[in-house]
Amino acid sequence: MPSSSQQPTGERRPRALVIDHAWRGLGPGLEPLSGPGGAPLTRTVKLILLPLVVRPALRPELAADFLDPAQAARLDGLIRESGARLAATAQWFTLLKKARRALGIVAGNPQDLYFQRCFELATEFGAPSLDGDATARAVVEEVADTPGGRTVDALKDHLADAARRFRLDGELAAAWERRPPATADAASIAAITARAAEALDTCGAPGATRTSPSYTAMVEAGHGGLFGRALWTYTSGVWGHDDLPAHLGLTGLRTPPRPEVGRGASTATLPAPLDRTLFERLFVVLQSSAHREELPTVPELLARETGRSCAPLGLYDESLRVAVVLGGRLAAGLDPLGTGESGGGTAAHRAVNSRWQREASVLRARRMTVSPHPDPDGGVLDALAQDLRTPWAAYMRRLWVRLHGRDVRDAPLPDLASAWSVLDGVARSVMMDHRARVRSALRVLSTGSHASAAGARSA
Numbered sequence: 001m002p003s004s005s006q007q008p009t010g011e012r013r014p015r016a017l018v019i020d021h022a023w024r025g026l027g028p029g030l031e032p033l034s035g036p037g038g039a040p041l042t043r044t045v046k047l048i049l050l051p052l053v054v055r056p057a058l059r060p061e062l063a064a065d066f067l068d069p070a071q072a073a074r075l076d077g078l079i080r081e082s083g084a085r086l087a088a089t090a091q092w093f094t095l096l097k098k099a100r101r102a103l104g105i106v107a108g109n110p111q112d113l114y115f116q117r118c119f120e121l122a123t124e125f126g127a128p129s130l131d132g133d134a135t136a137r138a139v140v141e142e143v144a145d146t147p148g149g150r151t152v153d154a155l156k157d158h159l160a161d162a163a164r165r166f167r168l169d170g171e172l173a174a175a176w177e178r179r180p181p182a183t184a185d186a187a188s189i190a191a192i193t194a195r196a197a198e199a200l201d202t203c204g205a206p207g208a209t210r211t212s213p214s215y216t217a218m219v220e221a222g223h224g225g226l227f228g229r230a231l232w233t234y235t236s237g238v239w240g241h242d243d244l245p246a247h248l249g250l251t252g253l254r255t256p257p258r259p260e261v262g263r264g265a266s267t268a269t270l271p272a273p274l275d276r277t278l279f280e281r282l283f284v285v286l287q288s289s290a291h292r293e294e295l296p297t298v299p300e301l302l303a304r305e306t307g308r309s310c311a312p313l314g315l316y317d318e319s320l321r322v323a324v325v326l327g328g329r330l331a332a333g334l335d336p337l338g339t340g341e342s343g344g345g346t347a348a349h350r351a352v353n354s355r356w357q358r359e360a361s362v363l364r365a366r367r368m369t370v371s372p373h374p375d376p377d378g379g380v381l382d383a384l385a386q387d388l389r390t391p392w393a394a395y396m397r398r399l400w401v402r403l404h405g406r407d408v409r410d411a412p413l414p415d416l417a418s419a420w421s422v423l424d425g426v427a428r429s430v431m432m433d434h435r436a437r438v439r440s441a442l443r444v445l446s447t448g449s450h451a452s453a454a455g456a457r458s459a
Contacts, residue, residue, distance in 0.1 A: 012066040015075065019049060022079035029087040032094050033115075046288070047115040048089065053082045065425050088122035089115075095128055095136035103137070105144055107153045113143050152286050154298045159263055159279060168261045168278065168306060175310040176258040182229040189230050189238050189246075192223045196329040200348035203420045212416035215322065224321020228312025231256060239332035248328050249393040250274045250313075250400055259309040273400040274314050278305050281314075284401060285408050294409065301408070308407065313400075319412040320403045323419045327399040330423055331392035336431075348420070352427045356391075387434060394433075399426045 023030070023040045033044045040049060050056060054075060056063035062075050079086075096114045117139055121128075128135070159165055184192070199214035218224070230238075231247050232255055238246040247256070251274040262277025267287075270280055282301055295301065308314060313321050333349045336356035387394065402422060406412070413419040 012068050013072050015062070015065055015067050015072075016045075018067060018072045018075050019045060019079065022076040023049075025080065026083040026086065030090050032090040032097075033086065041111065043109075043111040043115060047111070048086070048119050049079065052116065052119050053078055053086075064421065065428050084126075085119070085122045088125075088127040089118045091128050092118035092121045092132070092136065095132050096140055099133065099137040099140045103140060103144070105140065107144075108151045112151060114139070117143065150286060150295050150297065150301075152283055155279065155282055155286060155301075156263070158298045158302070159261065165261050165263070168302065171306050172259055172261065172278070172310065175307055179232070179310060180229060182233045184226045184230045184234075186234065186237065189227060189234065192218070192227055192325060193238060193240075193329055195223065196326050197346050199326055199416055200330055200346040202416060203346070203348040203351070203424075215326075215416035215419060218322045218325070219319050222318060224315075224318050224323075224325055225312045227325050228315075228321055231313070239328065241332065244332055244392070246328075247274065248331055248396045250396055256314075273397060273404070278302060278309060281305055281309060281404065285405055288405065304408075315403060315407045317407050317410075317412045319414065319419070320407050323403055323413055323422060324396075324400065326419060327396060327423055327426070328392075330427070331395040331399075334391040334395060334427075336388045336391055348423070352424065355427075356431055391430070394430050395426060398430055399423070402426060 020039050023034070024038055030040075033041060033048070035041055054062050059074075061071050062078075064071075067075060093110075093114055096118060097110055100110060100114075121135065121139070125132075125135070159168075195214055195218055199212055199218065202212045202214060231250075234246060236242055236245065238244075239248075245254075250272055251257070252272045253275065256274040260277045262279035265277075265280040265283035270276065270284070282298075282305055285295070285301075296304070308316050313324050315321050315324070330346075330348055330352065333345070333353075334356070335349075335353050338353075338357045399422070402425075406422075413422065
């Protein structure tokens with residue numbers, strides 16, 4: 001199979017596509033780390049390839065969701081150079097799962113617990129030798145005996161203690177009562193969102209984002225904290241549209257409620273970000289973190305999250321709070337259907353909206369929006385078109401989750417360039433997610449149509 005770097009294109013390519021192509025080019029032996037179709041598992045990408053092979057912290061040019069040809073070739077080369085080590089990682093993972101079964105251990109997801117340890121073993125020893133079974137057993141026992149683990153099960157076990165939950169609830173109540181009062185009036189908030197628009201307009205000038213005075217001034221003046229405190233009391237007119245709440249769906253209520261401790265979570269039923277319990281906030285972090293070994297232990301995570309959940313916008317770092325304000329200004333002006341009613345007039349809006357409006361799924365949704373006839377496909381696609389009428393909801397939800405993850409890892413956004421990378425990345429992610437959902441709906445509808453036609457023929 002030819003290298004992705006040899007593909008005849010001068011355009012930027014999705015990083016995920018480059019990873020998938022390079023992975024498939026490594027050949028057999030990677031099945032324990034791959035899905036049924038041969039692509040790397042999501043956890044393989046998040047826990048092994050990105051943090052341990054690609055290492056975007058050391059190679060920031062490979063951190064973007066889209067790569068130019070030279071960057072794509074570099075990423076492809078890194079994965080292919082690690083082929084033997086990845087094959088050994090797969091062999092170690094098989095041994096560790098065998099040892100896990102023999103020891104009767106059922107807690108935790110084996111991929112979360114062992115993927116990175118297996119890569120370490122492959123780096124140190126290569127493929128397993130004759131004493132590999134003994135080494136695997138020792139590693140499984142060590143992981144099982146590690147106190148204060150960084151898993152959802154460890155979080156659940158920690159909060160199973162009623163006295164501990166009672167103490168945390170008291171700390172939450174006290175932190176909520178100690179919140180500083182809102183000091184910004186409507187005029188001040190309008191000035192903050194206007195400054196956010198200035199920063200977003202800078203994002204259209206190549207190379208100008210890194211030294212944006214608007215972004216720096218917002219962080220230094222604490223505009224993110226001011227805006228967050230205003231959400232506790234002020235709820236309308238912030239974005240120039242009275243029908244858009246200031247929180248843009250970050251809470252399902254008029255104002256954010258006092259956080260609770262909680263004891264469980266489900267990905268399918270997570271509430272709005274600022275309505276989540278401590279358990280739900282950390283559940284997302286522990287499930288999605290590709291650098292779990294760098295996180296504090298569960299007791300420390302809970303202690304810090306208690307204060308963070310009562311901070312403005314549910315975040316500690318001021319640069320991340322400012323990113324929420326910028327994201328809100330961007331989200332309020334998203335216009336994938338091209339109605340011209342959103343009021344988004346910055347360079348950032350033009351870049352994101354033009355990208356959305358070129359999407360085939362969006363073009364179909366636009367036709368459905370203006371059509372006097374109901375959706376001929378039975379309403380499935382019409383529901384997806386509705387999402388495009390309120391794009392700010394999905395955007396803000398995903399943005400907050402990413403910023404919260406950075407806050408937990410102490411990863412601020414030092415300049416507008418880094419902030420814009422996150423803001424634009426979230427927009428691309430929401431767009432691609434919507435595209436995938438449309439394609440999935442079309443496949444289901446097509447399957448149903450074929451089944452109906454076959455039934456008619458047989459009748």
